[in-house]
Amino acid sequence: MIAMKSRKLLTADPGAEVDRRARAYLAKHSKADYAEAMRAVCKADPALARSYLDEPRFRELRLLADFLNSAPDKNLREELLSDVLPLLSERHSPSPALALAQKLNSLNLAARCVPVLDNKRLVVARFSFSVTAPDRSERARVYALLASALQSRDFKRLRCCPTCQKFFVALDHRERFCGNAECKREARKEAAREGMRQKRESDRKAAAPRQQSPLERFLEFMSLQRKTNPSEGDLAKLRPALKRFGDGDMLKARKLLAKWEREYPSRPKAIWRALTEEQREIFSG
Numbered sequence: 001m002i003a004m005k006s007r008k009l010l011t012a013d014p015g016a017e018v019d020r021r022a023r024a025y026l027a028k029h030s031k032a033d034y035a036e037a038m039r040a041v042c043k044a045d046p047a048l049a050r051s052y053l054d055e056p057r058f059r060e061l062r063l064l065a066d067f068l069n070s071a072p073d074k075n076l077r078e079e080l081l082s083d084v085l086p087l088l089s090e091r092h093s094p095s096p097a098l099a100l101a102q103k104l105n106s107l108n109l110a111a112r113c114v115p116v117l118d119n120k121r122l123v124v125a126r127f128s129f130s131v132t133a134p135d136r137s138e139r140a141r142v143y144a145l146l147a148s149a150l151q152s153r154d155f156k157r158l159r160c161c162p163t164c165q166k167f168f169v170a171l172d173h174r175e176r177f178c179g180n181a182e183c184k185r186e187a188r189k190e191a192a193r194e195g196m197r198q199k200r201e202s203d204r205k206a207a208a209p210r211q212q213s214p215l216e217r218f219l220e221f222m223s224l225q226r227k228t229n230p231s232e233g234d235l236a237k238l239r240p241a242l243k244r245f246g247d248g249d250m251l252k253a254r255k256l257l258a259k260w261e262r263e264y265p266s267r268p269k270a271i272w273r274a275l276t277e278e279q280r281e282i283f284s285g
Contacts, residue, residue, distance in 0.1 A: 014048060014051035014052040017048060018038065018041055018042065018048060018049075018052050021037075021041040021045075021048075022034060022037035022038050022040075022041050023037070025037040025040050025041060038171060038172045039171065039172055039175075042171050049171060052171070057152060057154060058154060058157070058169055060145055060148045060149035060152065061149050061152065061154060061155070061157060061158050061169045062169055063145055064084075064145055064146060064149050064158060064167075065158060065167035065168055065169055067080070067142060067145070068080065068081065068084070068160075068167040069166055069167050073138060076138065076139055076142060079139075080142060080143075080146065083096070083099075083100050083103070083146070084146065084158070085160070087100070087150075087155070088156070088158060088159070088160065103143070104143060104146075104147050107139075107140050107143050107144070108140075154169075156173060157169050157170045157171075157173070158170075159175065159176065159178075161176075161177050161178040161180070161183055162176065162177070163177060163178075163180075163182065163183040163186045163187075164178065164180060164182070164183055166178050166180070214280055214283040214284050215269075215272055215283075217283040218268070218272050218275075218280075218283045219268050219269070219272075220237075221237070221238065221241050221283070222268040222271070223268075224237060224238055225238055225242075225257060241282050241283070242254070244282045245257070245279070245282070260274070
């Protein structure tokens with residue numbers, strides 16, 4: 001009876017069932033996000049995951065992925081690849097989208113295609129056009145399929161596996177590898193490599209001496225110049241800045257410092273704020 005009920009749920013509305021279970025997962029795991037909850041639900045019930053991706057909303061994406069994986073017309077596949085891959089890139093300019101819009105319009109898909117940009121980035125989900133292809137050619141049919149897929153907010157789920165180069169529809173937006181066992185192993189290896197790379201980078205930054213800011217250099221300079229009997233090392237640090245403050249005249253520089261000390265007693269940060277840009281440049285590096 002329970003199995004029967006589950007099958008009915010899958011055929012009725014698998015999307016709603018995935019969402020319900022994901023929200024239940026979030027209620028139990030407060031630190032998880034929705035994408036992690038989706039992955040956990042689909043991993044626990046592969047049948048539900050398959051039913052979810054079989055929903056009509058993913059139909060165009062599945063057909064598009066199938067065509068890109070096994071198109072008999074290699075030239076058409078290469079042309080489609082050159083249009084699709086820039087849209088799937090994490091950092092793309094609006095130019096490929098505008099070029100694709102022009103191409104789709106030239107195929108007479110019964111409506112004009114205008115990509116909408118948000119802060120100079122393409123908002124793929126807001127392409128707007130119809131999807132009929134009057135000339136019935138294979139090229140027009142495939143691009144009508146692409147046009148239909150672009151209308152969906154799920155277009156970014158279309159992925160190309162970096163290991164086997166096979167296209168697939170991702171369960172969530174962080175999935176990069178297809179479901180092949182070898183590709184999953186490669187995904188785990190890549191995650192381990194990335195974790196090690198980040199650790200090494202973190203260790204390198206922790207070991208590297210921190211660069212002082214211009215303000216920190218100025219505060220150190222002011223502290224040193226107040227010393228009654230500065231060491232030779234202290235004087236070596238003071239001389240370059242003193243020469244620049246006095247245009248080569250050390251006495252002039254000392255008088256300038258004494259004037260600042262009178263105007264802003266024991267307030268070196270106030271002196272810093274009163275400096276000109278040229279004077280601050282002395283401590284830039």
